Amino acid sequence: AQKITQTQPGMFVQEKEAVTLDCTYDTSDQSYGLFWYKQPSSGEMIFLIYQGSYDEQNATEGRYSLNFQKARKSANLVISASQLGDSAMYFCAPSMDSNYQLIWGAGTKLIIKP
Amino acid sequence: GAVVSQHPSWVICKSGTSVKIECRSLDFQATTMFWYRQFPKQSLMLMATSNEGSKATYEQGVEKDKFLINHASLTLSTLTVTSAHPEDSSFYICSARAWREGPYEQYFGPGTRLTVT
Numbered sequence: 001a002q003k004i005t006q007t008q009p010g011m012f013v014q015e016k017e018a019v020t021l022d023c024t025y026d027t028s029d030q031s032y033g034l035f036w037y038k039q040p041s042s043g044e045m046i047f048l049i050y051q052g053s054y055d056e057q058n059a060t061e062g063r064y065s066l067n068f069q070k071a072r073k074s075a076n077l078v079i080s081a082s083q084l085g086d087s088a089m090y091f092c093a094p095s096m097d098s099n100y101q102l103i104w105g106a107g108t109k110l111i112i113k114p
Numbered sequence: 115g116a117v118v119s120q121h122p123s124w125v126i127c128k129s130g131t132s133v134k135i136e137c138r139s140l141d142f143q144a145t146t147m148f149w150y151r152q153f154p155k156q157s158l159m160l161m162a163t164s165n166e167g168s169k170a171t172y173e174q175g176v177e178k179d180k181f182l183i184n185h186a187s188l189t190l191s192t193l194t195v196t197s198a199h200p201e202d203s204s205f206y207i208c209s210a211r212a213w214r215e216g217p218y219e220q221y222f223g224p225g226t227r228l229t230v231t
Binding site: 102 | 224
């Protein structure tokens with residue numbers, strides 16, 4: 001079974017600093033997708049960024065970027081210039097089967113300090 | 115982007131009663147919907163995958179008779195928690211995948227918080 005590891009249960013970061021949230025996964029599949037979602041205290045899941053396993057360039061979406069290292073099976077999320085509104089739970093969720101089912105990591109609770 | 119709604123957003127019910135949660139795709143047709151539950155400070159746990167017009171596929175350990183899923187149309191899936199007990203209290207989230215879209219296109223509802231007293 002695939003396993004997703006987010007090694008940081010929680011992080012405190014000063015506002016305006018960059019932050020990297022770690023995610024490693026275990027798969028023998030060659031074709032898969034990697035998603036990051038944000039879940040604020042309201043509970044809704046907010047899609048942040050997607051990386052395809054065959055994409056040659058790291059994905060970027062505004063202040064979010066993915067540091068994708070396929071050989072290491074690592075897909076770390078980088079948030080630049082953090083803001084107070086970035087405080088939330090962050091989940092790494094690869095998609096590895098034909099039904100596009102997401103496999104969820106345990107999440108990282110990020111708190112941005114003013 | 116596509117919108118998925120859930121109703122109700124919050125419900126309290128008494129032990130032994132049943133509760134129905136609706137998940138609707140508002141501006142697209144969803145051939146596949148996923149139902150998750152989430153306990154406080156934990157990750158999402160997939161309960162079942164629901165394809166329109168066919169029976170839901172339940173994950174191991176999820177009781178089919180307890181959590182009834184009906185995907186009657188391309189825009190509506192329902193989850194009914196039957197004979198609810200306090201241990202069923204949780205946050206339930208649905209997501210919907212659009213027709214013929216790739217892995218990029220999965221949209222989440224805002225969730226339903228169920229409390230069983």
